[in-house]
């Protein structure tokens with residue numbers, strides 16, 4: 001629900017609409033302590049609040065970017081006042097019409113996951129987001145309650161599958177008894193939740209742009225089978241991936257990738273952010289129409 005009464009359109013449809021109107025760039029709201037210092041802000045809740053609101057304002061004003069991804073860790077590190085700051089940032093972003101992906105990477109056994117669903121996906125809750133990142137180490141089935149809550153509220157999930165960090169390889173390329181990789185198993189079980197869609201579903205995957213997906217067990221056929229599954233792709237800029245690699249890395253999924261950038265744009269400071277957004281969104285539009 002958007003206002004507690006009107007049912008929201010499904011997340012996948014809303015994401016598709018943002019792709020059409022504002023493109024695929026997603027700006028991470030990652031107030032690292034070193035960035036706070038660089039921006040002349042204090043390393044406390046008031047600093048992350050100002051940082052987050054400034055990023056939201058710049059993204060909304062750009063007219064070229066429609067998705068933000070606040071990194072919860074950097075707010076959580078200041079305790080309850082950090083969470084209060086996060087609530088303000090989330091609310092400002094949603095009020096500005098931006099699609100908000102909460103990067104909280106929640107995930108537990110099913111009964112506990114219901115608590116996360118209540119916190120992040122319930123319309124009107126203080127931490128309401130449009131989509132949430134979650135882990136499936138307890139099994140994709142343990143997410144069923146969050147999936148049901150998301151569907152009821154027009155929300156989405158992005159489930160970690162092949163993450164961008166170098167340490168992910170051993171675990172995520174481990175083979176199941178049937179011969180699939182862990183990454184691919186997660187991907188296929190998540191994609192099953194989108195099976196009734198002809199266009200984008202509400203349940204996506206985190207696939208790092210720094211990876212060769214064939215190394216993680218994704219054959220070309222496996223990628224084609226994910227055609228209604230949106231992809232949240234971190235790893236650009238600071239972690240080394242380039243926009244021009246998107247068609248090669250993501251193949252048939254490239255048209256539905258949410259391209260996430262944080263430090264590479266945030267390092268330009270409050271005054272340089274608008275220019276960085278303009279440059280990145282223009283460069284990305286050359287790659288994903």
Ligand SMILES: O=c1ccn([C@@H]2O[C@H](COP(=O)(O)O)[C@@H](O)[C@H]2O)c(=O)[nH]1
Nearest residue numbers: 071163164165208234238239261262263
């Ligand atoms: O596999 C993953 C999953 C999430 N992330 C998050 O994305 C941003 C990346 O920040 P950059 O500054 O653009 O490197 C950050 O919030 C990570 O927690 C990821 O990098 N990889």
